[in-house]
Amino acid sequence: MYQLKFDEKRCLACPDGACLVQCQYLKYEADPARKEMVKIFRGEDSPVLQDCVTCYACEEYCKRGNHPFYLINERRENKGILTAPRAITRQWIHIGEPKGKYELGRIGKIALSFGFMPQLKEITKGRLFDDVMPSYFFGQEFFCNVVYIHFANTKVFKERLPVVIENIHKLGVEEVVFLHDECYAAFTSLAPAYGMEVPFKSVHYFEYLYNRLTALKDLIRPLNVKVVYQRPCSNRLCGDSHLFVRKIMDRIGATLVQRTYQDETALCCGSIFRAMYGYDLMADVQGRNLEDMAQSGAEYCIFNCHGCMNALSPLVAARGMTPLHLIDLCRMAIGETPEGGR
Amino acid sequence: MESIVQALAGIVGKPYVSASAEERYFYGRDPGLMPAHAPDYVVLPRSVEEIQAIVRLAGREKIPLVPMGAGMSLSGLVIPQRGGIVLDMKRMDGILKVNEAARYAVVEGGTSTGKLHAHLNRYYPRLRFSTPDSPAAATVAANVMIHGQGRLTQQQGFNSDMVSGLEVVLPSGELCRIGSCALSDDWFSKGPPLPDLSGLFLGWFGATGILTKVGIKLYPRKKMRDVEIFITDSPDFVPGILYELTHTEMAEDINIFAQPLPLIFSGNHHIVIYFTGDSAEEMEFKKRTLFHALDGFIKSKDGGFMTVGEGMKKTLLDMPQRSATTFADVTKGGGFEYSGPIVPIDRYPQCSRKLDELAVKYDLKYHATARIIDKGHAMMFAFSFTFNRADADMLNRTRMALSEASEYALSIGGLFWKPTLDEQRIALEKMDPQTARLMKRIKEELDPQGIMNPGNWEGI
Amino acid sequence: MKYAEILHRCFRCGYCKFTLDYENFNCPPYRKYRFDTFAPGGRMWLIRAWLNGEIENSERFQEILYSCATCGNCVEHCAFTFRENLVDIFIAAREEMVNGGRIPPPVRDYFKAISIHGNPYNLPAAQRSSWAADLPVQPYDGQEYLFYVGCVGSYDERGRKIAQAVSRNLIRAGVSFGILGEREPCDGNEVRVLGESGLFEYLAETNIALFRQLGVRKIITLDPHAFNAFRKEYPAFGGDFEVLHYSQVFSRLIESGNLKPGNFAARVTFHDACYLGRHGGEYEAPRNILRAIPGVELVEMRQNRANALCCGGGGGNFFTDILGGEGDSPSRIRVRQALETGAEILVVSCPQCAKMLEDAIKAEGLDGRLTVADAGELLDASLRGH
Numbered sequence A: 001m002y003q004l005k006f007d008e009k010r011c012l013a014c015p016d017g018a019c020l021v022q023c024q025y026l027k028y029e030a031d032p033a034r035k036e037m038v039k040i041f042r043g044e045d046s047p048v049l050q051d052c053v054t055c056y057a058c059e060e061y062c063k064r065g066n067h068p069f070y071l072i073n074e075r076r077e078n079k080g081i082l083t084a085p086r087a088i089t090r091q092w093i094h095i096g097e098p099k100g101k102y103e104l105g106r107i108g109k110i111a112l113s114f115g116f117m118p119q120l121k122e123i124t125k126g127r128l129f130d131d132v133m134p135s136y137f138f139g140q141e142f143f144c145n146v147v148y149i150h151f152a153n154t155k156v157f158k159e160r161l162p163v164v165i166e167n168i169h170k171l172g173v174e175e176v177v178f179l180h181d182e183c184y185a186a187f188t189s190l191a192p193a194y195g196m197e198v199p200f201k202s203v204h205y206f207e208y209l210y211n212r213l214t215a216l217k218d219l220i221r222p223l224n225v226k227v228v229y230q231r232p233c234s235n236r237l238c239g240d241s242h243l244f245v246r247k248i249m250d251r252i253g254a255t256l257v258q259r260t261y262q263d264e265t266a267l268c269c270g271s272i273f274r275a276m277y278g279y280d281l282m283a284d285v286q287g288r289n290l291e292d293m294a295q296s297g298a299e300y301c302i303f304n305c306h307g308c309m310n311a312l313s314p315l316v317a318a319r320g321m322t323p324l325h326l327i328d329l330c331r332m333a334i335g336e337t338p339e340g341g342r
Numbered sequence B: 001m002e003s004i005v006q007a008l009a010g011i012v013g014k015p016y017v018s019a020s021a022e023e024r025y026f027y028g029r030d031p032g033l034m035p036a037h038a039p040d041y042v043v044l045p046r047s048v049e050e051i052q053a054i055v056r057l058a059g060r061e062k063i064p065l066v067p068m069g070a071g072m073s074l075s076g077l078v079i080p081q082r083g084g085i086v087l088d089m090k091r092m093d094g095i096l097k098v099n100e101a102a103r104y105a106v107v108e109g110g111t112s113t114g115k116l117h118a119h120l121n122r123y124y125p126r127l128r129f130s131t132p133d134s135p136a137a138a139t140v141a142a143n144v145m146i147h148g149q150g151r152l153t154q155q156q157g158f159n160s161d162m163v164s165g166l167e168v169v170l171p172s173g174e175l176c177r178i179g180s181c182a183l184s185d186d187w188f189s190k191g192p193p194l195p196d197l198s199g200l201f202l203g204w205f206g207a208t209g210i211l212t213k214v215g216i217k218l219y220p221r222k223k224m225r226d227v228e229i230f231i232t233d234s235p236d237f238v239p240g241i242l243y244e245l246t247h248t249e250m251a252e253d254i255n256i257f258a259q260p261l262p263l264i265f266s267g268n269h270h271i272v273i274y275f276t277g278d279s280a281e282e283m284e285f286k287k288r289t290l291f292h293a294l295d296g297f298i299k300s301k302d303g304g305f306m307t308v309g310e311g312m313k314k315t316l317l318d319m320p321q322r323s324a325t326t327f328a329d330v331t332k333g334g335g336f337e338y339s340g341p342i343v344p345i346d347r348y349p350q351c352s353r354k355l356d357e358l359a360v361k362y363d364l365k366y367h368a369t370a371r372i373i374d375k376g377h378a379m380m381f382a383f384s385f386t387f388n389r390a391d392a393d394m395l396n397r398t399r400m401a402l403s404e405a406s407e408y409a410l411s412i413g414g415l416f417w418k419p420t421l422d423e424q425r426i427a428l429e430k431m432d433p434q435t436a437r438l439m440k441r442i443k444e445e446l447d448p449q450g451i452m453n454p455g456n457w458e459g460i
Numbered sequence C: 001m002k003y004a005e006i007l008h009r010c011f012r013c014g015y016c017k018f019t020l021d022y023e024n025f026n027c028p029p030y031r032k033y034r035f036d037t038f039a040p041g042g043r044m045w046l047i048r049a050w051l052n053g054e055i056e057n058s059e060r061f062q063e064i065l066y067s068c069a070t071c072g073n074c075v076e077h078c079a080f081t082f083r084e085n086l087v088d089i090f091i092a093a094r095e096e097m098v099n100g101g102r103i104p105p106p107v108r109d110y111f112k113a114i115s116i117h118g119n120p121y122n123l124p125a126a127q128r129s130s131w132a133a134d135l136p137v138q139p140y141d142g143q144e145y146l147f148y149v150g151c152v153g154s155y156d157e158r159g160r161k162i163a164q165a166v167s168r169n170l171i172r173a174g175v176s177f178g179i180l181g182e183r184e185p186c187d188g189n190e191v192r193v194l195g196e197s198g199l200f201e202y203l204a205e206t207n208i209a210l211f212r213q214l215g216v217r218k219i220i221t222l223d224p225h226a227f228n229a230f231r232k233e234y235p236a237f238g239g240d241f242e243v244l245h246y247s248q249v250f251s252r253l254i255e256s257g258n259l260k261p262g263n264f265a266a267r268v269t270f271h272d273a274c275y276l277g278r279h280g281g282e283y284e285a286p287r288n289i290l291r292a293i294p295g296v297e298l299v300e301m302r303q304n305r306a307n308a309l310c311c312g313g314g315g316g317n318f319f320t321d322i323l324g325g326e327g328d329s330p331s332r333i334r335v336r337q338a339l340e341t342g343a344e345i346l347v348v349s350c351p352q353c354a355k356m357l358e359d360a361i362k363a364e365g366l367d368g369r370l371t372v373a374d375a376g377e378l379l380d381a382s383l384r385g386h
């Protein structure tokens, strides 16, 4: 079975315990933070196992190559500590179950992955994608199954992810551009953390977009709009891909306005919190996030994940901002009229 | 025969009488599973006077008379067991008045629930009635006749509790008004503070008279409406969840569904909570209150609020819910039927387990749906099976599963809802004999010749 | 029978007989007869019963099948996934009946007239172009468009006026077009929907061969019924032409500035033809014409577009008149709906609708209160003297 790579010695020597110190939901000083991680690693009980809300952020905060959240997830599963109501977990496991209903475009050497997000099919239109389209794949057969780490569960992705890797490999692609963070994370963070081989190159679509916009720069008419960006939980698992957001905005002449909850301090959209913990946590996080967005004076709130978008669009709109997927904003910049932009 | 056709034609006009094989075929069955029996005549009256004349004719000639709305009750209640006349009421589809201030409407005996819904939408956007999820063609009169339930049943009780007056053609042909409308032209109460005579007709399936007008209470319609779904993995938690939800008094309607297909629903019980409001604040307040009511279940991980996607939301908010009807085509077979007993809400777990068992035993596709009645005094629990109309063996298995479900429900203290003739017989047998005798006396007094929807509430 | 495997899936729930919002019943024969047997669900159950030998091919059954106006309301509103095929099913059942040889006499007469005379009026082909006698309309000879007029536009008095008005507009806009005149065969749309698939096949092949021979690439039809046959049925026989209804042509000409409507002050309402609207998906082109005429005030009937009530002429009923008659015939109900809007003109975009509704106005005694005009005629009237 796949084993999580986690080096206890790094924690013992850790200068800052950043994982828990920076955590937005738990309060730890550096020293207890380190100790707590070590305890968790050793299989001892820890309040963190009860209180962590699965925001994924500590995976990013740890700069020493450890996997604090993956570890928390492992230990919870061992101890049977549930994060989500059983029915919610069950439903999600059913959602991800392969049903032979996948869709393939004309697959080339490079392909777009829509994972299991049907909305992605709708937005990957126009010049930005005519380089690769219609080389794409979609369906549960290609669903990364990372979401289950919200649910104190490693079993599902340990079973399914190797099959997904094999499914993609069988398509004969050399390079996959992932349009969903979670999928990108599966192959660049989770799989390596568990020693799974990934026989293709994974590219984050931010990078792809940035390169396409550079290639199409003659078409760009600067948008001159102020935007805020809603960073999703799974982007925490995607290395420094988030830095592309600012670069992309610069490219299309949009101003990414400074606000409190961005980059490392981004706040969860609340939809997972709602399902797992109910109203208060969701309302608190959404309330602060929305207030912060509104303060910034932005005209658009741009999204990267459709989960966030579903959860926040009505709230964003109620605050007078236009919710839009980042891709749609880029399409507007090159003179296209995406559905979402109308 | 010919002379009856002529006599009927003399009453309603020739185009509106048929003794043809086509109408006799169609009106001799319903979409459910009860055996067919053809009527001799199908008649489409347009007025109260016509109905009175038809009833008198039927009385003289001792011809059975079966009123019919849309025939959607599925349990054979409109199949003319002894032939005779089927009276298709749907030409009498007027909306006679809406009293906005006193919040009631008066409709004719064949007005569809869809039409009333549309009429209020258009002309009285601040009023609504308790729309059931039966196909829009289903009639208001039949719906209250069978003690139906609708969107406001969780708050207000059975749709028949919301009747505010009746006009009935008695089996003698006399016309009779029930409720405040018997004293004035105000239709605000079906009886109280006087003796409530509506019970002589409601629930009798037309066996004691034909409803020609129905007063139906209307209720405030808020500007906004939304839905959330709380899911749990065990039926045992359902009654407790319902208790907490109904305690809030914040929900419009509460339904439950559980079904094995599609896979996303498998293994869970879905408690669908509708709520309404006139402002974003009101909506948020209700939502918060409803969520908080279930915090305990969330904490113990026994249940949680699932994400309801846009598509699903649209399906659920639809009124009537078309998806209730399209269940019939799950096996591409055009049929479904349910046994829908009214049971106390604490029997949900037993019913749910029984349904799972029956589905396996008879190898059928199924779903459970339930609607909470009157803040949790009871619920309608539907043991629903979908079947292929072209598959005789499947039809049989479905019949057996349904009858076993009904018997089971009775054995755990439930009451049959819109019972088939067999179920009516079983209920009468189980009933306190004094009660059954009282029913018999009422029937004999009102319909001494036994011509009105014969077979129903008979046999004691 | 084609589609027989779908029949048993009908739940007879009746969604199909309503408008989308359930305000009204909208299946024309159901509106007239009010027996559920005359609603789509009734047809489904009875066709099945007939195929199973539970009922026979009686006059009543023929009436039930042939009163369907193929209006497509049920296709629009049935709750089930097989709804797309409902009209196909009813046509297939008629085919079955035609093959069995026992059909209503007016239907039989219709087929006979088409086979012998090439038109339902039993008139000589030579008269086909007489409507254009006083107009500078050329025979088709390689012009950009073939203007296909059809039987109603060629022979029916009311239809001919519309054909003339439409032609005048085409001429004004400088459209290059020609007509077939006496060479024009029947398009066969009604033949097909009345269930004579063999005759339809023959007509389609004849038309296609003729069009090809003449080098026709683009067709403007007067009648939405022909529009339907050419667009939807002819491709199966190899007929790939660009087909436009005249309202689409005018709408484009107006938009491009090549046709500038004049003033015409009137309060009007618009009746959607089933074969242009529900079957053709074109609800806007005729409305665009109306909106472009200064002075025209368009008030919609409650039942419009996909919820429009058929005039009762579809499905061959224009010729067989099974749906006609009493006060609850669809055309008369439709006229009353139009009157409710307060309009003085009921605008149509189909010669069959025009005739049906004009007759209904007379029957309702509404002469002088409401008149029928085709959108092409209204446009023509606005341009008189231009």
Ligand SMILES: Cc1cc2nc3c(=O)[nH]c(=O)nc-3n(C[C@H](O)[C@H](O)[C@H](O)COP(=O)(O)OP(=O)(O)OC[C@H]3O[C@@H](n4cnc5c(N)ncnc54)[C@H](O)[C@@H]3O)c2cc1C
Pocket: B066, B067, B068, B069, B070, B071, B072, B073, B074, B077, B078, B089, B109, B110, B132, B133, B134, B135, B137, B138, B139, B140, B141, B142, B143, B144, B145, B146, B147, B148, B149, B150, B204, B205, B206, B209, B210, B211, B212, B324, B325, B453
């Ligand atoms: C998909 C589906 C969903 C449904 N959902 C619901 C639901 O949510 N809530 C609900 O309550 N029901 C529901 N039903 C059951 C039923 O369809 C409805 O209760 C409906 O209102 C019955 O109306 P109808 O006109 O079809 O009745 P019918 O079947 O025509 O008649 C029912 C009974 O009333 C008698 N009757 C009819 N008209 C008169 C009259 N004027 N005077 C005297 N007696 C009369 C008939 O003789 C018969 O005994 C559903 C059914 C289906 C198929």
Ligand code: SF4
Pocket: A010, A011, A012, A014, A015, A016, A017, A018, A019, A020, A033, A034, A037, A061, A062, A063, A064, A065, A066, A067, A068
């Ligand atoms: S997980 Fe990383 S940040 Fe946390 S204590 Fe260990 S080394 Fe430090």
Ligand code: SF4
Pocket: A019, A020, A022, A023, A024, A025, A026, A048, A051, A052, A053, A054, A055, A056, A057, A058, A059, A069
């Ligand atoms: S996942 Fe989030 S909540 Fe949990 S410990 Fe890490 S940073 Fe804190």
Ligand code: SF4
Pocket: C009, C010, C011, C012, C013, C014, C015, C016, C017, C040, C041, C042, C044, C074, C077, C078, C079, C080, C083, C086
């Ligand atoms: S055709 Fe469709 S909508 Fe009409 S009765 Fe049949 S299933 Fe119902």
Ligand code: SF4
Pocket: C016, C017, C026, C027, C028, C029, C030, C039, C040, C043, C067, C068, C069, C070, C071, C072, C073, C074, C075, C086, C087, C090
């Ligand atoms: S096509 Fe029109 S006339 Fe024919 S059954 Fe459907 S709704 Fe009725």
